[in-house]
Every structure is written in C-alpha cells, then in structure tokens.
Amino acid sequence: MQQTALVPYAHLPQGHRKSHVLTSTVDVSGTAHWLLTERAPQPGSGGVVPFDALVxxxxxGGNVGLTELSAVRARWPHLDRLPDGGFVVAAARARGYEDANQVQVFNVLGRETSSFFVGDAIEHLLADEAGRIWVGHFDENPVGIRCWSATGRLVWTSDDAGIPGLFDCYALNVSGTAAWACPYTDFPLVEIRPDRTNQPVRVWANRVRGSHAVAVHGERVAFYGGYGEERDRLAHGEIIGTSVESTDVGLLTLPDGLAPGRRRVVGRGNRIYVQAEPFTTWGVFDLSS
Incomplete structure (x- = not known):
C-alpha cells in the first residue's frame, strides 16, 4: 500500500517543551498554537480552579508570539485564534445548560471579554476568517454542527439542514468562511456556506467510513483515519455528480515513515495537519500538492 509522509510544519520552541501541553491547533491562517500551563488543571468545588495559561x-514564517491568558476554566480545552488576534477556549465537556462559562473569548491582551454555552461533548472547535466559531459535537450530545458568533449568538445550525445520519461530527474542516464535514453515521461529504443564499448546504454520498479529518481541493477530496487497521488510512476521492468516487487508498505516516499513534488532527481547506504525541510538532498533508 502506498505511503504518504507528512511534511514537517511547525514546532513548539525548545524553551517551552517542559511545560504541560493542554491542547494545540492550527488556525485558519496557518499559524500553529499551543496552550501551555505549569501543571494540569486542578478540580475545584464548582468545576476547575481558574488558572493562567500561555499561548x-x-x-x-517561523515567527513566535506569546499571549498570556488569565483565569482559564476549561479542564479539557479546545483552542483557536480569532481574526482580531484574540483567542477562544472551550471546555469539551459541560455540566449542563446552566454552565454559561463553557466557552471563553479572550482579547489580544489575554483578558476575557465574553463567555457562553454551546452544549456538551465538543469534538471540534474551529474559527473562520469572519470570526465565527464552528462547533462539531460527538454522539453524547448529538446536536450535530453549529456556528456561533464570538459573543455567543447562534449563527447557523445543522437542525433541519438535510444532512443524513448526523449523530457525531467525526470530521470538520473550516477554511475561509465555509465548513466541510464528514459525520457519523452515513459519512457523507457536506459543504456548509451560511452566507450562500442559494443552497447553503450541499451533500455528496460517500463510501469511506470512519474518517476523522477531510481535505478538499476543487473536486478532489482526501479522508484521513478510519476504524481498526484503517486508523492511518489516507483515502483519495473525486466529487462526481452526487457522490464522492474513490480513486486511491494509502497510508499517511509521520515524516520518518512511522505511524502517528496518538494524534490530533485539524482540517483546513486543502490541508490536514497532524500532531503526534508528545504534541510538540505539527506535520501537514497538502492535497493541492
């Protein structure tokens, strides 16, 4: 089976590698971010004891920036940067609908400007070029996919959007102001453009199952991941009519040819970014190349 190696992309500077990595991501502009603390968040009587963190x-281009965030409250956080230079941090798990602090928005100085609730069981959280926050949920809270403003206003929801079998948002890709998804159980390829008045959602049937990341370039598609022995699968396809037709299947490896093992993945347009344990380095697969 043909192997495709990730290309080295971004590295956490050596001076920060003794810190505790809470999470990491690559934003819509291609900048990599790490959320660091001195130790893991500590539980408190009302949830997590608020803590300071460093992004x-x-x-x-390899330029390094530092942003200190004050009073973060997420034990298992998601992170992304907003177009104005601020950050959004969200707790993957929430206690209930009374938890108004699940999502925290910080300005460029690291101070919280707003907080709101988006629902339990966050699988993906990605900001777009317009500053909207896309959230995909896993099946313990099967509300699907939603898009929020940075002040907590619901902008778009997959409710009644005609997406078949949407119980778990396995893959979510946000690039520009659009989102692509590949949700469980039917795993269709879904394009979402809330600003498009004519057909804001388009759906293509897809036979590739279990992928946790997707990249799109024109009519070409790549799906990464799968069940069991297909965990490192890289499946290529082409959008033809109402479906995605498979063209090639191989494996995606680390730059040294090894399997990634535990990993994070982020989909951005034609790119899939992969970060393997110990989560200090990002590699990239670019479908356009």
Whole structure:
C-alpha cells in the first residue's frame, strides 16, 4: 500500500517543551498554537480552579508570539485564534445548560471579554476568517454542527439542514468562511456556506467510513483515519455528480515513515495537519500538492 509522509510544519520552541501541553491547533491562517500551563488543571468545588495559561504561536514564517491568558476554566480545552488576534477556549465537556462559562473569548491582551454555552461533548472547535466559531459535537450530545458568533449568538445550525445520519461530527474542516464535514453515521461529504443564499448546504454520498479529518481541493477530496487497521488510512476521492468516487487508498505516516499513534488532527481547506504525541510538532498533508 502506498505511503504518504507528512511534511514537517511547525514546532513548539525548545524553551517551552517542559511545560504541560493542554491542547494545540492550527488556525485558519496557518499559524500553529499551543496552550501551555505549569501543571494540569486542578478540580475545584464548582468545576476547575481558574488558572493562567500561555499561548505560544508559531506562524508559517517561523515567527513566535506569546499571549498570556488569565483565569482559564476549561479542564479539557479546545483552542483557536480569532481574526482580531484574540483567542477562544472551550471546555469539551459541560455540566449542563446552566454552565454559561463553557466557552471563553479572550482579547489580544489575554483578558476575557465574553463567555457562553454551546452544549456538551465538543469534538471540534474551529474559527473562520469572519470570526465565527464552528462547533462539531460527538454522539453524547448529538446536536450535530453549529456556528456561533464570538459573543455567543447562534449563527447557523445543522437542525433541519438535510444532512443524513448526523449523530457525531467525526470530521470538520473550516477554511475561509465555509465548513466541510464528514459525520457519523452515513459519512457523507457536506459543504456548509451560511452566507450562500442559494443552497447553503450541499451533500455528496460517500463510501469511506470512519474518517476523522477531510481535505478538499476543487473536486478532489482526501479522508484521513478510519476504524481498526484503517486508523492511518489516507483515502483519495473525486466529487462526481452526487457522490464522492474513490480513486486511491494509502497510508499517511509521520515524516520518518512511522505511524502517528496518538494524534490530533485539524482540517483546513486543502490541508490536514497532524500532531503526534508528545504534541510538540505539527506535520501537514497538502492535497493541492
């Protein structure tokens, strides 16, 4: 089976590698971010004891930026940067609908400007170029996919959007102001453009099952991941009519040819970013190349 190696992309600077990595991501502009603390968040009587954290950012040119965030409250956080230079941090798990602090928005100085609730069981959280926050949920809270403003206003929801079998948002890709998804149980390829008045949602049937990341370039598609022995699968396809037709199947490896093992994945347009344990380095697969 043909193997495709990730290309090294971004590295956490050596001086920060003794810190505790809470999470990491790559934003819509291609800048990598790490959320760091001195130790893991500590549980308190009302949830998590608020803690200060440091975001280390490395842009595509290798320039490093630091942002200190005050009073973070997420034990298992998701992170992304907003177009104005601020950050959004969200707790993957929430206690209930009374938890108004699940999502925290910080300005460029690291101070919280707003907080709101989006629902339990966050699988993906990605901001777009317009500053909207896309959230995909897993099946313990099968509300599907939603898009929020940075002040907590619901902008778009998959409710009644005609997406078949949407119980778990396995894969979510946000690029520009659009989102692509590949949800469980039917695993269709879904394009979502809330600003498009004519057909804001388009759906293509797809036979590739279990993928946790998707990349799209024109009519070409790549799905990464799968069940069991297909965990490292990289499946290529082409959008033809109402479906995605498979063209090739191989494996995606680390730059050294090894399997990634435990990993994070982020889909952005034609790219899939992969970060393997110990989560200090990002590699990239670019469908356009």
């Amino acid at each position: 280390v950012s490395v842009d595509p």
